[in-house]
Amino acid sequence: MSTEKRLLLALALAVAVIVVVEWIFPTPPPRQRPPAEPAAPAAPGAPAGDPSAPPAAGAAPAAPAAAPDPAEPEAVEPFEFRSGRLVATARARGASLGRLWIRGVPATPGADASKSDGALAFLEEPPDGIPGALSVSLASFNLDHRLLDLEKRNWERVSGPGAVPVVWRTRALRDEPEPGKGITVTVRWIPAAGDDDFHLRAEVTIENGDSSCAGFPLDLRVRGASVVHPPDDPSREMLQGFVKVRGVAGVRSTTGPAAREAILEKNREPVKGDLEWAATASTHFAAILDPDDGIGGKPLPAAQVLWDAWLPAPRDGGFRPVHQPSPLLSIPVGVPPAGASVTVGFTLFVGPTAGEATLDGSRRPILDRPEYSGYPPVRDPGWFDLIGRGLFLLLAAFHAVVPDWGVAIVLLTVLVRGLLFPLSRRQMRGTIEYSRKLQKIKPKLDALKAKYGNDRQKMSQEQFRLMKEHDVPLMPGGCLLTLLQLPIWIALYGMLQTNYDLRHAPFLWIDDLSQADHLVRLFERIEDIPALVPNAMQYLNLLPLLMTATWFLASKATMTPPADEQQAQMQRMMQWMPFVMLLFPGFYTMPAGLCLYITASSTWGIVESRLIRKSLDAN
Numbered sequence: 001m002s003t004e005k006r007l008l009l010a011l012a013l014a015v016a017v018i019v020v021v022e023w024i025f026p027t028p029p030p031r032q033r034p035p036a037e038p039a040a041p042a043a044p045g046a047p048a049g050d051p052s053a054p055p056a057a058g059a060a061p062a063a064p065a066a067a068p069d070p071a072e073p074e075a076v077e078p079f080e081f082r083s084g085r086l087v088a089t090a091r092a093r094g095a096s097l098g099r100l101w102i103r104g105v106p107a108t109p110g111a112d113a114s115k116s117d118g119a120l121a122f123l124e125e126p127p128d129g130i131p132g133a134l135s136v137s138l139a140s141f142n143l144d145h146r147l148l149d150l151e152k153r154n155w156e157r158v159s160g161p162g163a164v165p166v167v168w169r170t171r172a173l174r175d176e177p178e179p180g181k182g183i184t185v186t187v188r189w190i191p192a193a194g195d196d197d198f199h200l201r202a203e204v205t206i207e208n209g210d211s212s213c214a215g216f217p218l219d220l221r222v223r224g225a226s227v228v229h230p231p232d233d234p235s236r237e238m239l240q241g242f243v244k245v246r247g248v249a250g251v252r253s254t255t256g257p258a259a260r261e262a263i264l265e266k267n268r269e270p271v272k273g274d275l276e277w278a279a280t281a282s283t284h285f286a287a288i289l290d291p292d293d294g295i296g297g298k299p300l301p302a303a304q305v306l307w308d309a310w311l312p313a314p315r316d317g318g319f320r321p322v323h324q325p326s327p328l329l330s331i332p333v334g335v336p337p338a339g340a341s342v343t344v345g346f347t348l349f350v351g352p353t354a355g356e357a358t359l360d361g362s363r364r365p366i367l368d369r370p371e372y373s374g375y376p377p378v379r380d381p382g383w384f385d386l387i388g389r390g391l392f393l394l395l396a397a398f399h400a401v402v403p404d405w406g407v408a409i410v411l412l413t414v415l416v417r418g419l420l421f422p423l424s425r426r427q428m429r430g431t432i433e434y435s436r437k438l439q440k441i442k443p444k445l446d447a448l449k450a451k452y453g454n455d456r457q458k459m460s461q462e463q464f465r466l467m468k469e470h471d472v473p474l475m476p477g478g479c480l481l482t483l484l485q486l487p488i489w490i491a492l493y494g495m496l497q498t499n500y501d502l503r504h505a506p507f508l509w510i511d512d513l514s515q516a517d518h519l520v521r522l523f524e525r526i527e528d529i530p531a532l533v534p535n536a537m538q539y540l541n542l543l544p545l546l547m548t549a550t551w552f553l554a555s556k557a558t559m560t561p562p563a564d565e566q567q568a569q570m571q572r573m574m575q576w577m578p579f580v581m582l583l584f585p586g587f588y589t590m591p592a593g594l595c596l597y598i599t600a601s602s603t604w605g606i607v608e609s610r611l612i613r614k615s616l617d618a619n
Contacts, residue, residue: 406507
């Protein structure tokens, strides 16, 4: 049996064994954890207790629950709050935001994005017991026994119905020396000025009327996103949590499962420093909580971000819910003197992470706008973002001529490969010439190996002398040309995988070029099997299979005769690599736009290699 057949048989058997084992021994459902005991008072700046964490073994019996607050106001009915393109449900519980949808951004292909049921709701209504976005709480070691849980409390709506800004107010202490003489927290929601804006303002004011509390350490905690819209394809992408620290390149990142594990292991380490913002982001969207740079004319003190992990409710479509990261921004403000107050401002951005995008039929800047200029790191543009933007301009130009993004990708492929044809031709010619020269001196190389096989240093010296004598380069020609092309390939990969305009763009049988093509649904309950590629086998994705086939044929077409057995073995491995890649998570569910580009590029490579070989043979 040939090596190729053995490799294919081994791959088939490996996949079969994995599927059978996982089917027979499925992972048991997670145990329901008992509710946690009330957490002990935390030191200043320490993480708040996790209500979902299990109680410690041998812990003392829980203290009696605090009596209900007799002064808690009745909850007002949820109402709609608008700010630019953002339309949110305002909730009295925690003075927080519930469901928030983005006008002009469709949730599904062809949906009416001007209406609530057709637009994308990136912030979803949190289940009972989970605080909403922009909820406010206080933490203090000295006042912990007196502070109310503001995230679970109904706040009083001070502003009238329909009035803006929306104003909420609540008391913060369980006991007050005199009515109205404790610590009062007021929150103002200020809508954005423009209809195309993707943010709202929140100002939190802490007033102190109790002289006995003045000067105590006090942390103001404001939550960013709570429960957000999960990725369209959880088998390929995962929600990320990001923190940007001023003066530090890049961002600090986490995921929901990682945050959950840290909470359960009581290893919840906050991100500290001069924080710019904290965000929860998917491939195309983000919710960013951005505190003001200062408080009362003074720089913002060093803050910290604590990560919670919420598990959303199961959704239609079969994908298992995954914990999501939720940032809790904690700022040390201290209790102001009696009769004084302190105000901290925040900006909440919720929208696409593209520099610019097509909304309502026209191109509009988003993160390229001056007010959002600090947010691009949330999409991790990378070193080759400038090249990617230039390539997208070409893609957009093709789309303007032929209004089909799939056709535009094919035309971009032809243009890029056509411009690189001189380099490709030179590279392939150098590789073929290198292989031919190496074949001519192969008998002499075999003689050197037989003579100096045990002396590697002498063998290398003689081999170098022999290759120099017969004008054989040490490396195949065109390696430098390959390195020059790498930035283009990397930029194309990033642009096609994350480009917002390809979201919901149809092509042939594909509904969304930013997702896998999902030709046919195969299994309804395959998500119950934690296989190597979770959830990927729900659908038959045709384009990755076509891509693998053309990649294999292109690799085979560009290979030159091997100079020795080692090179022959290496070529066989590279030739069958596309089929091996199918076993890796994310490859079979690769975005259709990227698959289309690679398929078209590989097809070009097959034709190109034959033309080049024919030209070289003729010469």
